[in-house]
Amino acid sequence: MIVGFWIAATGLALVLFLTVHLGGVGMALVDPTAFEVYATSLHHQSWLPWLEFALLAAGLGHPLLSLQRARANLQARGPAAGPLRSRRQGPWEPLAALAARLIPWSGSLLLLFLAVHVLQLRWHRPSAGAELAAVLAVLQEPWCLALYAVAGAAAGLHLLHGVESAGRRLGLLEPANAAVLRLGGRGLALVLGAGFALLPIALVLSPAVARVAGG
Numbered sequence: 707m708i709v710g711f712w713i714a715a716t717g718l719a720l721v722l723f724l725t726v727h728l729g730g731v732g733m734a735l736v737d738p739t740a741f742e743v744y745a746t747s748l749h750h751q752s753w754l755p756w757l758e759f760a761l762l763a764a765g766l767g768h769p770l771l772s773l774q775r776a777r778a779n780l781q782a783r784g785p786a787a788g789p790l791r792s793r794r795q796g797p798w799e800p801l802a803a804l805a806a807r808l809i810p811w812s813g814s815l816l817l818l819f820l821a822v823h824v825l826q827l828r829w830h831r832p833s834a835g836a837e838l839a840a841v842l843a844v845l846q847e848p849w850c851l852a853l854y855a856v857a858g859a860a861a862g863l864h865l866l867h868g869v870e871s872a873g874r875r876l877g878l879l880e881p882a883n884a885a886v887l888r889l890g891g892r893g894l895a896l897v898l899g900a901g902f903a904l905l906p907i908a909l910v911l912s913p914a915v916a917r918v919a920g921g
Contacts, residue, residue, distance in 0.1 A: 709774060713775060716768040717871075732901065735915065742837055742838060745837040815857060819853060819857035838918055839919040846910065854902075858903030858904070865898060866892060869895060
């Protein structure tokens with residue numbers, strides 16, 4: 707029970723970060739100059755290293771706790787048991803079932819992306835006013851652009867199952883509100899997944915972003 711709670715808590719903390727992060731980076735498409743001001747201000751906040759440490763702990767703790775829970779479930783069900791299947795019917799259910807089966811793969815891809823992203827843009831943080839230039843320099847590499855886009859799609863697929871699972875583990879998913887929570891979770895997964903998958907491509911194609919990044 708405690709492990710399930712922390713899986714849900716760390717997962718929802720990461721979802722909150724992704725939502726704020728998408729809004730922050732998405733600002734670059736609307737007003738690239740304002741984004742540079744925002745990024746510079748954010749990077750000079752004294753609390754940012756503590757937040758980054760907490761996010762790193764959540765990002766590593768979430769998969770480790772999930773692996774522990776999966777192993778315990780497998781031992782409890784026995785080696786001959788097949789995967790659990792949902793009996794619900796609906797247009798979303800085949801995709802939701804696929805997302806549940808692909809959780810280990812989408813999670814592994816996201817961990818790989820996190821490592822690459824940190825090394826590229828956070829290990830040596832861009833100087834003030836050079837954030838967009840650093841981002842575009844990364845995304846102009848075809849393999850990087852593909853990785854960022856695919857990782858965004860993987861995040862959406864991961865959340866398609868994960869948000870509902872978190873609600874269940876926290877005791878929030880009840881018959882009276884199950885339909886609303888599922889719909890909200892799937893909508894959030896769609897917005898974040900599509901947002902992070904399409905944003906890198908939009909940044910590369912935006913003349914305004916290229917103009918500000920070029921100085």
